[in-house]
Amino acid sequence: xxxxxxxxSPELLHLYDxxxxxxxxxxxxxATSTMIAALHxxxxxxxxVMDLDTCRSFQSKGYxxxxxxxxxxxxxxxxxNSPVAxxxxxxxxxxxxMTTTNGTVAIEKTKEAASSILIGAxxxxxxxxxxxxxxxxxxxxxxxxxxxxxNLEDSIYAGALASKLxxxxxxxxxxxxxxxxLYEGNSHRLQLFLGQAxxxxxxxxxxxxxxxxxxxxxxxxxxVAKMKGNEISIPE
Numbered sequence: 001x002x003x004x005x006x007x008x009s010p011e012l013l014h015l016y017d018x019x020x021x022x023x024x025x026x027x028x029x030x031a032t033s034t035m036i037a038a039l040h041x042x043x044x045x046x047x048x049v050m051d052l053d054t055c056r057s058f059q060s061k062g063y064x065x066x067x068x069x070x071x072x073x074x075x076x077x078x079x080x081n082s083p084v085a086x087x088x089x090x091x092x093x094x095x096x097x098m099t100t101t102n103g104t105v106a107i108e109k110t111k112e113a114a115s116s117i118l119i120g121a122x123x124x125x126x127x128x129x130x131x132x133x134x135x136x137x138x139x140x141x142x143x144x145x146x147x148x149x150x151n152l153e154d155s156i157y158a159g160a161l162a163s164k165l166x167x168x169x170x171x172x173x174x175x176x177x178x179x180x181x182l183y184e185g186n187s188h189r190l191q192l193f194l195g196q197a198x199x200x201x202x203x204x205x206x207x208x209x210x211x212x213x214x215x216x217x218x219x220x221x222x223x224v225a226k227m228k229g230n231e232i233s234i235p236e
Contacts, residue, residue, distance in 0.1 A: 003172070021140050022135055023117050024128065025144065036124050042054050046098055066097070071101075079098075106142050118132070120141065125157075133165070162183075
């Protein structure tokens with residue numbers, strides 16, 4: 001029987017074997033939610049980049065550059081990390097180079113060993129679960145967290161995905177059991193529950209309530225986002 005595990009922070013990744021597994025990267029507020037919004041808007045692919053300077057260098061190669069640190073758009077970048085900024089579909093056909101505080105770091109740490117990498121967000125939760133069910137691989141859900149710390153929104157998404165995969169995937173992982181139960185106990189009041197999250201409050205201080213509402217919308221889209229080479233796109 002296939003297994004699912006949840007790693008609650010990239011700082012704990014060394015405790016998990018992700019070799020040849022399906023790895024789902026989760027950064028609900030906001031990197032992975034923004035990636036899904038961008039791809040739906042017609043962006044052709046997204047190149048996740050670790051640092052700001054490297055990301056800036058891709059502008060001269062024709063990429064739209066998106067940079068965020070500490071919840072704010074980084075100086076000198078065309079885009080930040082807002083999913084709703086892509087909804088007007090002004091960037092069709094463009095490639096995006098993106099660097100964020102947490103999400104792109106999590107991708108970098110897993111891309112060499114994983115069998116495949118999927119981008120996890122509430123806005124395409126069911127599509128991601130359906131894709132995983134077609135693959136005969138164990139799954140590791142990696143929460144990007146906040147600067148190495150546990151965060152509520154990524155972890156409860158991980159629980160939601162584990163719930164969707166049950167009973168087709170077994171687990172002996174306590175964090176998976178805990179997060180699955182946390183989600184199932186709060187799925188009826190997700191927005192209220194996650195309104196308590198520290199990063200939700202951090203983003204509210206920047207006046208971006210629309211981003212939070214978007215990030216907590218379940219199954220707005222019916223497609224998956226997957227790494228192909230070094231870039232993220234919608235599989236053909």
